[in-house]
Amino acid sequence: MLIEIAQPLLYKALQAVSRAMSSQNVIPILSGIKVQADAAGLSLTAGQTGLLLHYHIPCDNEQLQIKQMGSIVIPAYYFIHIVRHLPTGSLSLGSNEDLKVIIQGGKAVYHLCGMNAELFPQVAQTDYSHTMSFPNGSLKKIIDGVSFAISSSQSRPVLTGVACIREDNQVKWVATDGVRLASRITPIKNIALTTAAIIIIPGKHLIDFSRMLNDELATTDICIQDHMIVLKTGSLLMQSSLLEGSYPCTDRLKPDSFSTEITLDRNDFLRALERVSLLAGDSDVVKLDIISYHKVELSSKTTAVGDVMEEVDMEACMGEAISIYFNGKYMIDIIGAVDCSKVMLRLNGKWSPIIVQPMDSTNSLYIITPIRWRD
Template identity: 55%
Template sequence: MIEISQRLLCKALHLLSGAVSAKNVIPILTGMKLHADHTGLTLTAGHTGMLLQYKFPADDDQVTVRQPGSIVIPARYLTDIIRHLPAGTVSITSSEDYNVIISAGNAVYRLCGMSVDEYPSIAGSEHSDILHCPNLALKKMIKQVSFAVSTSEARPVLTGVSCRIEEEQVRLVASDGVRLASRIMPLQKKSGSTFPAVIIPGKHLTDFSKMLHDEQASTAISLGRNTILFQTNSISMQSSLLEGSYPSTDKLAPEAFTTEMTVNTFDLLHALERVSLLAGDNKAVKLSIESDQTMELTSRTAAIGEVTESIAIEALVGEKLAISFNGKYMLDIVGVMDCGKVHIRLTGRRNPIIVQPADSSGSLYIVTPMLTRE
């Protein structure tokens, strides 16, 4: 039996509910596991390949464990019930025959629970702490690469994010075969530790980053056998790793460029948003360098119309040219940059477009151009 604040429990269930699939082929995973003991209350939810856990410590004065025990409760009903209960204290009691009673105020619910015997658990003993990342930096890093993962299962490794430790820094890389996002962040590794290159499912990383509300804290990252574990404050996520080798990306960027320019990030972002409105189904946007001070973005849709917008160039080196690209892909890149200026580097209209924040050499974005008749 436990007693807990409705507000706190509702917050935890909101964070965990996204990990539960109502149509899971494994019936036990449609439920959420509650485990209460002398250390506090732990909620676990997940699906094949990923588990999320939220811990209420015993010293929390809004959580009281009256009697230890474990039970699995249908997640959808548990979440809906707790959300609609009145503010105050919620009591949850389970019996040996897996019946669950949830009460608060004048409301009493009786649910059929499930045994925890077949519910998977986070294998903490198999993991060893390898490194720590500040939450704010980790959240930003994941956001700046995860948008580029592939949504196609044709090449499963591209649905993940490559993670490599290089000397005293971590590199995350994501690519769908048309665009690439790479980000480097300095680290302090634990003495004598090793961290082999791994591929983490992109969706799992994105889901975890959305839970990093305490940006002043840090996340401990550790490896197990075919799994990776992220732990911060009350939240833990264990994710399976993708099998296979991530394609080499070290030589995708040209060593020399024929055109290099610098533009205002926000001017470029908003111009891309406006021009993309008429980019059509193929999202094609044409970039033309008109002079040393101006470039134009153009898009058109047959039988609808066209749009052209000029953007000031703050610095230009090299030849003038025109090149086309997927406007949505470029919007995704520019949209995650938190700097005032952006460098765009070109080597002809058929070679990759290189985009980098002007104030960071640790970020690299590549977009494959679109070949048009113009």
């Protein structure tokens, strides 16, 4: 294999796929990045167990010249750092039959030991005849709007994922860690995606993909098949294994009626929560009191440190007064994910789940379990 390529272009590709790298890989071949030059162009692939990231540079790119086709796996750590420190002009990258890699840029020449590309996991051949397509900006909002609620514990692996539930001509995205829940509903035109009504996508993989969606005007195609999901946008493709197991039914968590409903300005409520949570300590407990039909009081305290109280104006209030405790950090995550100006908190007693409903969207819903706490 032998190519010439602009250093910024190669480094951009390396940065994209390096998000799939893991220091805990036990399979030696996954410590490298697969480089393949063929008639279609140059492809870079990196991965870990259950995840592959693939970046393609087409052959018609003026900053790429393929002089000899071939493939090689190059140790990722050295490959990335070498390319990063080479001058911004053109560099050459080649390999021979003895799996030796030569990287030359400026006056520097590097020789590395490569690995056999045939041992590297293959990107699956994907049938894109049945896909979901989303503008990147919309998909980013969907992912960011629910993924914060995934569990960080491996005790229930399915809760580390985002459930994608097919319902008629729509898909519901749900994440929960058992204390809070986030869900969003998006319409789709094509529902012939998979035989499974529910799939569970690793939440961390979705979060990483969202961070790479820099071009919000572009589109991402999503294809689900054979216990796997493929997300493709522009030059970037992510292939992820789905999580196995039964996702808990969350439909019954929302009560049919509520004893109290309050409407708050989203930004005012969020800023007040952030200030009050500064003294919540390790427990993160914040108390909400309805003190009139016009104001709520947020408070927290930490023994031997101090306490804080702040009043927040309400836009509207219906029902009975209530005092309720919740995890302030979790509520901040929820309100931060709301992308409208007003939020409604629906309560049904101090022990029932708190429903957070964005006022201008019936397609988003958030739930947080209150804390049993005594002053």
